[in-house]
Amino acid sequence: MSAIWSVYILPCVCAFLACVGFTLVFNIHGVGKLICGVGGALGWLIYLLAGSTIFAAFLASAAIGVFSEAMARLRRCPVTGYLLVALLPLVPGGGIYYAMRYCVSGDTQNFLDTLLHTFGMAAALAVGAMMTSSLFRAAYPHLFRPKSPRNPPGKGR
């Protein structure tokens, strides 16, 4: 039980809070903060469960893509903000740093390895989130038929 707590739950809570920190930087208010945090935690949970590989990053970003699109539809808001913030924990900052360390110390083999791995992570993130986004957008009209043919105007604000 304590293993589950320290391996899965605590990191997800941290990812949630880190994403909430980023919402302050990107000027996101209200419920949006919560959505971004939950998206980040969800992505990190799937990344951990799938084994922290490049493919895991792909799965995680796919999940984030679906979650953000669904939330954006629910709130009638642009999806941009939710997607940007929720993907941030997965962006390979460590990869850039280690690649630089190897490059400076002249360890070409490790440098190239790390660099390619970093590019792989970035590509997996981008492709995962965007593919599911596009699929969701294509499937959405068939899954839930809109009640009126024309979009009602944005409420309130």
Add this chain to the structure above:
Amino acid sequence: MDYDKLLNIAVELGCRLMSSGAEIYRVEESARRFLQAYGLRSPEVFAIPNCVIVSITTPEGHPITRMRRIASHGTDIELLEQCNALCRRLCFDTPPVEEAQAMLSALTRTPKYAPWKVLMGYGMAPAFFSPLFGGSISDSVSALIGGLAVGACLLYGGRLIGYNHFFRTTICSAVAALASLLLVHMGLGQNIDTVTISVLMVLVPGVALTNSMREIMASDIISGLIRAADSILTGAAIAIGTAVGLFISQMF
């Protein structure tokens, strides 16, 4: 109808959307839909990340074009959401042009976080990233301090280090590397790699990377390539800055 004013509103709307960090297709589609809602046949809108061009032809057959250049900008999701809602409302209600202009001008008063709250965000994010990279509580505290240092550089160092994005990222990552080295040497942090990476996460080009793929998926290839180049350059700036930071620390 006053088509000059209408064109001005459309360009202004596109400009606001772009400077709040919207994707190209959103900018183009919003301006086009807005103009179509006011009865124009085939308005043409073209946008790349720092320029919006809108061209319309009045019913008398007189073509008018306006171009607006957009300075480099950050991301402001609140402004983006409000612009989007306003565009929807304008397209649906089509109020008189003067009223639409007034509604657009009112958008400048969007709520913003106080600078100290943004600074807290810059500190909070690295502090909670460090456990994700295997850091302990003391690493979190050092990452918090490092993040605050980088955030202060980004928020208040504008005049000192200039507004060039590449140079600013380089300086900030050098500050990040130096701050984490200093904190670890003072005995607060334990693992120097973890602390540095956590602090660097606030500079990492996640936004540019995500946006570039969104543009390419929406088949705005030019803008996608521009943003992809931006994210690679930012990554290079982070690497150079951190290397400089490590180099300086080795001299002592």
